[in-house]
Amino acid sequence: MPDSKTPKRRSSLWKIQGDLDDRSRRILWVLSFGVPLLLWAMISYVPWIWHPLVEVRDPGDVSWFTPGLRVEKDGFDRANSLETARGQKPATGVPANPVFLPAPHQVAVALVTSFTTAPRLKEERWLHEEMWHSIQIIFWGFFLSSLVGVPLGILCGAIPAVTRLSEPFIEFFRYLPAPAFGALCVAILGINDAPKIAIIFIGTFFQQVLVIANTVRRVEPSLVEAAQTLGAKPRQLLWRVVLPASIADIYTDQRVLLGWAWTYLIVAELIGTSSGITYFINLQAKYRQYDNVMAAILLIGIVGLGGDLVFAWIGRRLFPWRKDAKPGFFRRRKTAALAAAAEEVFA
Amino acid sequence: MSDDPSFSKPPLPDDASRERLDRMKGRESVLEVRDLGKTFESAQGPVEALRGVSFSVHRREFLCVVGASGCGKSTLIRILAGLEEKTSGEVLVDGHPVDGPGRDRGMVFQGYTLFPWLTVLRNVAFGLEMGGSGRSTAETDAGEWIELVGLKGFEEKYPHQLSGGMKQRVAIARSLAAGPRVLLMDEPFGALDAQTRSQMQAHLLQIWKNVDITIVFITHDLDEAIFLSDRILVLDPRPGRVREHIEVPVPRPRLFAQVPTPVFQGTRAHLDHLIHPPLPTPKVERIPMVRLTVVGDEVE
Numbered sequence: 001m002p003d004s005k006t007p008k009r010r011s012s013l014w015k016i017q018g019d020l021d022d023r024s025r026r027i028l029w030v031l032s033f034g035v036p037l038l039l040w041a042m043i044s045y046v047p048w049i050w051h052p053l054v055e056v057r058d059p060g061d062v063s064w065f066t067p068g069l070r071v072e073k074d075g076f077d078r079a080n081s082l083e084t085a086r087g088q089k090p091a092t093g094v095p096a097n098p099v100f101l102p103a104p105h106q107v108a109v110a111l112v113t114s115f116t117t118a119p120r121l122k123e124e125r126w127l128h129e130e131m132w133h134s135i136q137i138i139f140w141g142f143f144l145s146s147l148v149g150v151p152l153g154i155l156c157g158a159i160p161a162v163t164r165l166s167e168p169f170i171e172f173f174r175y176l177p178a179p180a181f182g183a184l185c186v187a188i189l190g191i192n193d194a195p196k197i198a199i200i201f202i203g204t205f206f207q208q209v210l211v212i213a214n215t216v217r218r219v220e221p222s223l224v225e226a227a228q229t230l231g232a233k234p235r236q237l238l239w240r241v242v243l244p245a246s247i248a249d250i251y252t253d254q255r256v257l258l259g260w261a262w263t264y265l266i267v268a269e270l271i272g273t274s275s276g277i278t279y280f281i282n283l284q285a286k287y288r289q290y291d292n293v294m295a296a297i298l299l300i301g302i303v304g305l306g307g308d309l310v311f312a313w314i315g316r317r318l319f320p321w322r323k324d325a326k327p328g329f330f331r332r333r334k335t336a337a338l339a340a341a342a343e344e345v346f347a
Numbered sequence: 348m349s350d351d352p353s354f355s356k357p358p359l360p361d362d363a364s365r366e367r368l369d370r371m372k373g374r375e376s377v378l379e380v381r382d383l384g385k386t387f388e389s390a391q392g393p394v395e396a397l398r399g400v401s402f403s404v405h406r407r408e409f410l411c412v413v414g415a416s417g418c419g420k421s422t423l424i425r426i427l428a429g430l431e432e433k434t435s436g437e438v439l440v441d442g443h444p445v446d447g448p449g450r451d452r453g454m455v456f457q458g459y460t461l462f463p464w465l466t467v468l469r470n471v472a473f474g475l476e477m478g479g480s481g482r483s484t485a486e487t488d489a490g491e492w493i494e495l496v497g498l499k500g501f502e503e504k505y506p507h508q509l510s511g512g513m514k515q516r517v518a519i520a521r522s523l524a525a526g527p528r529v530l531l532m533d534e535p536f537g538a539l540d541a542q543t544r545s546q547m548q549a550h551l552l553q554i555w556k557n558v559d560i561t562i563v564f565i566t567h568d569l570d571e572a573i574f575l576s577d578r579i580l581v582l583d584p585r586p587g588r589v590r591e592h593i594e595v596p597v598p599r600p601r602l603f604a605q606v607p608t609p610v611f612q613g614t615r616a617h618l619d620h621l622i623h624p625p626l627p628t629p630k631v632e633r634i635p636m637v638r639l640t641v642v643g644d645e646v647e
């Protein structure tokens with residue numbers, strides 16, 4: 001325990017490498033969201049920052065003004081000076097931002113209302129319904145991609161023959177942009193969810209194989225050599241050395257790749273029948289309800305970041321041998337028994 | 348110094364040591380190396396790493412291989428382990444030629460090669476399971492090996508929770524548990540601090556005394572070689588060849604108190620004489636522009 005008399009040393013903010021103390025870390029975490037939010041709030045609420053338009057409050061005698069209309073500052077002044085010259089009543093207004101930049105509170109309200117008020121048309125779906133639909137698309141696309149991509153990536157990384165056979169083609173294919181396959185996917189798979197899942201699959205699969213193969217290739221060769229001198233045969237080397245040596249890093253790779261899947265989601269949802277969060281965003285933009293648009297974009301961020309935090313939390317408990325490990329979900333004996341059972345199945 | 352006749356031969360062993368060495372040489376040879384050669388292909392053309400290396404190691408012998416850097420010590424031991432392919436010659440274990448790695452030749456590496464995802468117990472049980480032992484038998488046996496290397500109570504720890512010395516003890520236990528005929532050790536204590544290193548040397552001798560194992564130990568530390576081994580194989584560099592096969596005259600049991608004795612230091616001087624050629628006297632033709640000494644702080 002540190003002596004209570006010695007002052008607790010705070011780490012310098014300019015230090016290179018290593019990590020900061022808990023308090024600085026927490027403060028910086030808050031700031032990392034706080035600073036962009038503050039900028040947004042300043043642009044929205046401080047009237048002399050930006051605000052290129054004027055929102056009409058009282059149209060006065062200007063015939064083409066209506067309350068709530070946003071007009072250019074020049075236009076507003078010209079109309080008013082015309083009216084004043086004619087001895088008519090001028091309009092009044094307040095500085096405003098364009099409609100596509102709603103203020104933070106408007107977006108917050110929109111986010112809440114989207115869960116409380118029904119959509120304006122009967123066939124339209126709630127924000128959370130569209131979101132849930134998108135999450136399902138992501139899940140199936142990523143799940144199917146991983147089902148093939150992870151084992152193939154591991155084999156590629158471990159067995160040179162598999163690398164030579166598959167990587168040249170995969171390297172070629174990953175340069176073909178996934179969206180380019182949209183029309184093809186619709187022609188083959190119809191117009192519903194199948195082509196969307198296919199786009200996510202194409203977008204992540206090839207990257208996945210290459211990234212995971214690379215991770216597996218980084219396994220310390222001396223671990224494999226040590227196992228060989230202990231009598232391990234190729235199949236045992238794969239299952240009992242290469243796989244466990246890389247599994248924790250593969251898990252981290254998967255978290256990064258899931259981020260890629262979200263990027264392809266937006267493209268995927270534009271093809272075939274419109275659905276999902278992208279459809280919601282496009283529809284709200286047509287209604288010029290940019291607060292709803294921002295709310296939907298924000299929701300994607302929250303779901304994405306939230307998911308990643310959950311996976312990171314799980315990751316710290318899945319691999320008890322890592323230095324940053326937290327107490328696992330299972331007692332070790334149980335995990336070991338599971339691993340042994342898996343080995344028997346594969347042996 | 349190189350012409351000093353007193354260093355051209357190691358000191359003679361006393362009678363007890365003479366008898367012990369003769370008894371050892373009377374035992375069957377476990378590992379035999381015949382005319383081993385190794386040539387690497389490089390972009391600059393072939394590089395000969397080993398040429399005509401022959402020696403044999405008797406059962407329960409402790410052999411150290413020393414040599415200047417670049418003499419092919421590590422290449423030699425990697426070939427013995429089957430991790431590197433030989434270009435010519437033969438390696439025989441119990442009279443049978445071997446090729447590729449196998450359980451009959453255990454290896455302890457300089458770097459830490461414990462499996463980080465396995466506990467100490469599971470690490471040591473690894474080789475036993477590869478040999479076909481069931482899980483529970485393997486773990487019971489592993490427990491005994493862990494006790495032998497003095498790590499009882501650490502069975503459920505992960506490698507990252509251990510110190511460097513402890514990791515190497517586990518590595519030794521893991522290799523021995525697999526039941527090898529020969530234990531190959533490639534500078535296993537090279538990464539340890541001086542104090543831990545001495546402890547590990549004493550500890551290794553203790554283990555060797557209790558286990559029927561033949562050891563081939565690579566090191567560049569001459570004191571370590573003399574302290575540990577029955578015989579020392581001295582290699583010449585570029586290409587690696589056998590320079591001399593020295594029988595260590597220092598009596599057993601070995602103690603650190605023997606280090607200052609004449610027989611120890613005489614052996615040491617002989618090894619030094621073999622490995623380190625006399626340095627050429629540097630000829631200063633021009634005084635360097637930048638003198639690293641303070642003016643007036645001249646040294647002899």
